[in-house]
Amino acid sequence: MREALVAAAFQLFLERGYEQTTVDDIVALAGVGRRSFFRYFPSKEDVVFPDHERCLADMTAFLAASDKEHEPVRRACDAARLVLGMYAENPSFSVQRYRLTKQVPGLRAYELSVVWRYERALAEYLRGRFTGRPDGTLRADVIAAAVVAAHNNALRSWLRSDGLGDAGAAVDHALGYVQKTFGRAAEPARAPVFISPAPEGYPDDVVVLVSRRDAPLWRVVQELETALGRA
Amino acid sequence: MREALVAAAFQLFLERGYEQTTVDDIVALAGVGRRSFFRYFPSKEDVVFPDHERCLADMTAFLAASDKEHEPVRRACDAARLVLGMYAENPSFSVQRYRLTKQVPGLRAYELSVVWRYERALAEYLRGRFTGRPDGTLRADVIAAAVVAAHNNALRSWLRSDGLGDAGAAVDHALGYVQKTFGRAAEPARAPVFISPAPEGYPDDVVVLVSRRDAPLWRVVQELETALGRA
Structure with a gap:
C-alpha cells in the first residue's frame, strides 16, 4: 500500500507537476482512501522522501x-x-x-x-x-x-x-x-619521531617528518634516511 | 517604515506567539496598510530575517x-x-x-x-x-x-x-x-625543506618538517637543527 502510494504520487508528479497534484489525486489513482495516505505520510512532501x-x-x-x-x-x-x-x-x-x-x-x-x-x-x-x-x-x-x-x-x-x-x-x-x-x-604523535602521510595539496614527492622537540637528533636523522631511502 | 514594521512584528511575536500573529495584526500596530508590508517583505517569515x-x-x-x-x-x-x-x-x-x-x-x-x-x-x-x-x-x-x-x-x-x-x-x-x-x-611545499606548523591535534612540543625526496640530506639536517634549537 505504501509503495503503491509512492508510485501513484510520482506518476502524477511527473505527468502534471508536483504543485498541481493533490493528495486526493494520489489516493484516487492508488485506489485507497485519504486516511490511508495520512497513515503513512504526514504530508505531501513526505511521500517524495x-x-x-x-x-x-x-x-x-x-x-x-x-x-x-x-x-x-x-x-x-x-x-x-x-x-x-x-x-x-x-x-x-x-x-x-x-x-x-x-x-x-x-x-x-x-x-x-x-x-x-x-x-x-x-x-x-x-x-x-x-x-x-x-x-x-x-x-x-x-x-x-x-x-x-x-x-x-x-x-x-x-x-x-x-x-x-x-x-x-x-x-x-x-x-x-x-x-x-x-x-x-x-591520532596525535605517539612515537618520538615518525613519518606522516603528506597533507592534502602537497606534492607526492615530499616526506613529512614529525618529531618531538626533545627527540635525539640521531633518531631523527635515522628515520629521515630510511624515509628518503638513503640509509 | 521598514524598521517600524519589524519592531511591530517582534512586539507581537513575543506577546502572542509567531503563529498567532497575522500580517494584518502587524500592519495595524505599525499603522500602515497591507501593501506597504508586502512592498518590504514577501512573506511573514521575511520580517523575522x-x-x-x-x-x-x-x-x-x-x-x-x-x-x-x-x-x-x-x-x-x-x-x-x-x-x-x-x-x-x-x-x-x-x-x-x-x-x-x-x-x-x-x-x-x-x-x-x-x-x-x-x-x-x-x-x-x-x-x-x-x-x-x-x-x-x-x-x-x-x-x-x-x-x-x-x-x-x-x-x-x-x-x-x-x-x-x-x-x-x-x-x-x-x-x-x-x-x-x-x-x-x-600552499604546497615551495622550498625543498621547510618547517610546517603542527597540524591540529598534535602536541605543542613537536616539530613538523616537510622535505622533497630529492633534497640534500645536509640541508634537511641543517633545517632540523635550527628548528630544534641545536645548531
Whole structure:
C-alpha cells in the first residue's frame, strides 16, 4: 500500500507537476482512501522522501552501536554511507526525485531540513566522542558538516549523471578526502619521531617528518634516511 | 517604515506567539496598510530575517571583489565574518530572534534555506578559485560547509549566552580552526625543506618538517637543527 502510494504520487508528479497534484489525486489513482495516505505520510512532501525517516533511524542506531575502538571520523563517514545506500538502492527513483526537488522550492526546503537532521546526528555522535577535548563541539560540528558536504558532492554528481557510474566509489573518494583532512587530528604523535602521510595539496614527492622537540637528533636523522631511502 | 514594521512584528511575536500573529495584526500596530508590508517583505517569515538579503548581497559583492592575491580559504572566512557583523550589530534583536526561531519549525526551515544560500555563495567562490585543481569542486564544497559550521558554532554559543561575551573573538577562533585545517592545502611545499606548523591535534612540543625526496640530506639536517634549537 505504501509503495503503491509512492508510485501513484510520482506518476502524477511527473505527468502534471508536483504543485498541481493533490493528495486526493494520489489516493484516487492508488485506489485507497485519504486516511490511508495520512497513515503513512504526514504530508505531501513526505511521500517524495519516503525512506529518510527509516534511514535516519538506521544512522542513529548505527552511531549508538559505536564503541571506543572506532576511529570517530571514520565512523561518521561510515554512517553517511548509509544514506548513499538508500539512494543507490533505487537509482531511477532517486534520479526522478532529484529532478523534481530541483524544480519545487518547497521540496528543496524539505530536503534541507532532512540533510540538517543527518548532520545533527553525526555532530551529536562526534560531540560525544570529543567530550573533554579542546574545541570538542567546534570540531564535531565542522567535521559533521564536512562529511555531509563531501557525501552530497559525490551523491549529486552521480544524480546529475542520471545515476550512471559507481556511486559507491565516488562517495568513498569524497569521504576519503574528509578522513585524510581530519583523521590525523585523532591520532596525535605517539612515537618520538615518525613519518606522516603528506597533507592534502602537497606534492607526492615530499616526506613529512614529525618529531618531538626533545627527540635525539640521531633518531631523527635515522628515520629521515630510511624515509628518503638513503640509509 | 521598514524598521517600524519589524519592531511591530517582534512586539507581537513575543506577546502572542509567531503563529498567532497575522500580517494584518502587524500592519495595524505599525499603522500602515497591507501593501506597504508586502512592498518590504514577501512573506511573514521575511520580517523575522530582515537583513539576510542585504547581507547575502554584501557577501556576494565581497567575494566578487576578490583577486588572485587573496588566499581563498582565508577570503571565505572573511566573507563569513560579514554575517557575524549583521548579528552583532544588534545583539538583543539577534537573541530574541534566535529564541523565536528555535520555537517555530517554519522559521527554522526558513533559516536553513538562508544558511544554504550563504554556503552556496562561499562554495561558488571557492569552486572558481580551485578550477583545474584535483577535486576542486569537492574541496570547495567541503571547505564552504566547514566555514559555515564553524561560524555557526561560535554564533550559536554567543546567542545562547544571551549575546554576552565577545562574538568576534569566538568566531575568529572557530574560523582559525578551519584556516589551520584547510589553509595549508592552498600552499604546497615551495622550498625543498621547510618547517610546517603542527597540524591540529598534535602536541605543542613537536616539530613538523616537510622535505622533497630529492633534497640534500645536509640541508634537511641543517633545517632540523635550527628548528630544534641545536645548531
